[in-house]
Amino acid sequence: MSDFVQFAALGLGLGSVYALLAVGLVLIYRGSGTINLAHGHFAVLAAFLFVELRDNRGLSTAVTLVLVVLLTAAVGGLVQLCVMRPLRGASPISRVIATLGVLTVVNESLALAFGAEQQATEPLLPTETVQVAGVVLGRQSLYLAVIAVLVVAALVASSRTRFGLALTASAENPRAARALGWSPEVLAMATWIVGGALAGLAGSLVFSTTSGYFTLGGLSLLIVGALAAALFAQFRSYPMALLAGWLLAIVQSEAMQYTDITGVSDAIPFIAIVVMLVIRGRGLPVRGTTADRLPSVGNGRVRAVPALVATGLLVLLMQTTWKLDYDLLQAIVVSMSVGIVALSIVVLTGYAGQLSLAQMALAGVGAYAAGRLVDAQGWTFGPALVAGIVAAGLVGLLLGLPALRTRGVNLTVVTFGLGFAVYAVLFSSTELTGGTDQTQIPFQTLFGLEIDPVLHLHTYASVCVVAFALVALLIANLRRGRVGRRLLAVRVNERAAASIGVSVFAAKLYAFSLAAAIAGLGGVLLAFSYSTILYANLFGPFSSINVMTVAVVGGVGYALGPALGVPLVTGGVGTIIAAQLSESIDAYVPLAGGVILILLLIASQNGAAAAISAAIPARLRAWRLPLGGRPVHEVATPRQVEPIESHSLTVSGVVQRFGGVTALSEVSLFVEPGKVLGLLGPNGAGKTTLVDVVTGYASPAQGRVLLGKSDITSWSATKRARAGLGRTFQSLELFDDLSVRENLLAASDQRDALGYVTDLFWPGRGRLTTTAAAAVEELGLGDVLDKLPTELSYGQRRLVAIARAVSTRPSVLLLDEPGAGLDESETAELGHLIRRLAHEWGMGVLLIEHDVAMVLRTSDDVVVLDFGRTIFTGAPGRVSDDPTVRTAYLGLPATADV
Known part of the structure; x- marks a missing residue:
């Protein structure tokens, strides 16, 4: 004791x-x-x-x-x-x-x-x-x-x-x-x-x-x-x-x-950090949570011919002119290897919005697995490389688990701590890294090529360059595909992503796993460039910060970004260039990287790639096409929309409490297919809270929610959306980093798991479904499809939000104040559209709107809430005569003459 x-x-x-x-x-x-x-x-x-x-x-x-x-x-x-x-x-x-x-x-x-x-x-x-x-x-x-x-x-x-x-x-x-x-x-x-x-x-x-x-x-x-x-x-x-x-x-x-x-x-x-954040975290952000505004994202389009020519030319130079320049070749190996790790940050932070400061630790995990298999088990380079990639991906999957319940800077703290923990437990342990001799790498070959870094460094450097080019192409493909749209939807707004059927959990875990696997590849290539792997030196606790600097300076949302940031890599090409200018200046490259990072963030957080992209004339940007030379998107010609699968929505006895406040008290309603149910009530009546409960963003204290005959009370927001429950939001919550077209594509894309693999190699061409194309035509959005939502008027943004919800082909559509900010004529047209969605498309519509006249004109039936209680249910023509409703809206006694 x-x-x-x-x-x-x-x-x-x-x-x-x-x-x-x-x-x-x-x-x-x-x-x-x-x-x-x-x-x-x-x-x-x-x-x-x-x-x-x-x-x-x-x-x-x-x-x-x-x-x-x-x-x-x-x-x-x-x-x-x-x-x-x-x-x-x-x-x-x-x-x-x-x-x-x-x-x-x-x-x-x-x-x-x-x-x-x-x-x-x-x-x-x-x-x-x-x-x-x-x-x-x-x-x-x-x-x-x-x-x-x-x-x-x-x-x-x-x-x-x-x-x-x-x-x-x-x-x-x-x-x-x-x-x-x-x-x-x-x-x-x-x-x-x-x-x-x-x-x-x-x-x-x-x-x-x-x-x-x-x-x-x-x-x-x-x-x-x-x-x-x-x-x-x-x-x-x-x-x-x-x-x-x-x-x-x-x-x-x-x-x-x-x-x-x-x-x-x-x-x-x-x-302790992981435990605390997981316990206190939430699966989805609460209403009113504002997402961080992250750096801009590229469109994923590549110029195939220039990219292939540049890669081939670089490989040719290494095989001929630079063949005997050991320092330069080693610098290229370091730059390309660390650049691959920086590409993993493009996937995780640029596309999925998850800031990680553990990518070099994950690279070290991949290097550790491959190195120990070669040294202790006698594996050859090829299988060991695959094993290292898989090992890093699995650890990344585990790291992604806390991300399911925490986000933003809190998640950054988790990954920051992971880098230190892996360094302290694994890389600093002589017993685990091979004893006094450490991890020894014997002569290796790959596909019959001799890639020993001592005797054939020019070949090994060529492998690293080709690997970097291939990974950059893969993540550019990912950006253009449906999985890229899922990741960007999650990055911009998790609540809105769930509302269109995107699995936030699956997207995050995929991003962490893929990014870790890419980092593992870079880590193996970096480690195997030495005959003895010293993990503590290569994958120190602050090395991930250096990689983050590379990604952010180059452009964390662009596949080209790491290529522009790699001159700042310690021991990379930038060091060689600095050494040519002065023998002592190369030691200042990491310091310069920190200064440049700060100055760049103050000037613009989008990075060098964004600046270059903005400097390219519009006509040349339009010329940049994916491999194959076809347009990225084609709009389907509007046709007769296939009938929507009909389901009714039944809300029975729902009670919702926030602490000691009862927001909803025994609320019940029924939305029929092909009809509009108006939901009225003064501010604070509980209308949006009811929508959150129905769509899975809040769990009721009691009561049931049924879609058709299925009890969906315990279902997640994503599962409800996929079952046919669509919604809009008071605050719009559009995906501002995606064009209008991509917003609609994200809502109408297939939710297949196979895309997580196929999109890396063949992202296909985004094509609006007939439902999405019909929504574009109905709402008059054809001229703004290739604009960002931030470039539109408020009224147009409202219409895009409705079109996105309609593109999911919901059986029941919940519209939360869709007419806010519209003028009288726009509101009247919106009312006609809502009736067409119900009567012609077959949707059941729950309409929340403060414009009482518009609701009464549009709805088949009306429900009125006040302080979370139902005070009226019936036909629109009877609302104004109900004394309880008049009291709730005007604050007058029920017997008052108005």
């Missing part, structure tokens, strides 16, 4: 450092809404500054501590002023990527200034032991705990001041705070300065937990524990961050006592 308490006490010191960093993260998030992934490196910077000022410059400990805290506070303020403030209107994910750029700049600056060697210094706090209840404890742990408690107490006290209340208000509603006289920019600046100071304090105190010894890489791991603690606190509570920091470090310390497996204790914060 005494050992348990003693190890817990050891963890108390590290937990206090976690807590100091975590409360800084919480403070910055509360003030600016940004998760600062560079926060740990503020502490690392402080540690190096402390050693430099005290040990090398001879300053006293007290003066050094004050200077270091002030300097890191200044760094925090500088980052807010120069980086985050210009990005205040950008998406949260863009701001997080910007903090990665800051992390890179700090990390590379420290590496250039101090190197990677171990540093030594005297701990700041006393290291003597003290005996408490028979247990020997270190004084430094107790002092650290007291300091952490005092800091948290001060923050809690400040949060109750006028400034603290303003900070909370600004985080929730910046406009309201500004109206009350508080500048959100000033508040954000204050939190970044104080957060930087806390990181400086933590970095100065960390020596007391490491006996005075530290390395750049070792201190960098602090951020994972701090992020886990902040997540436990939901980036809101300072005391919870303190307790979580202590708890995590204590569990880590106890794990070191009870297990000898390398890296297990370092992986505990990652496990």
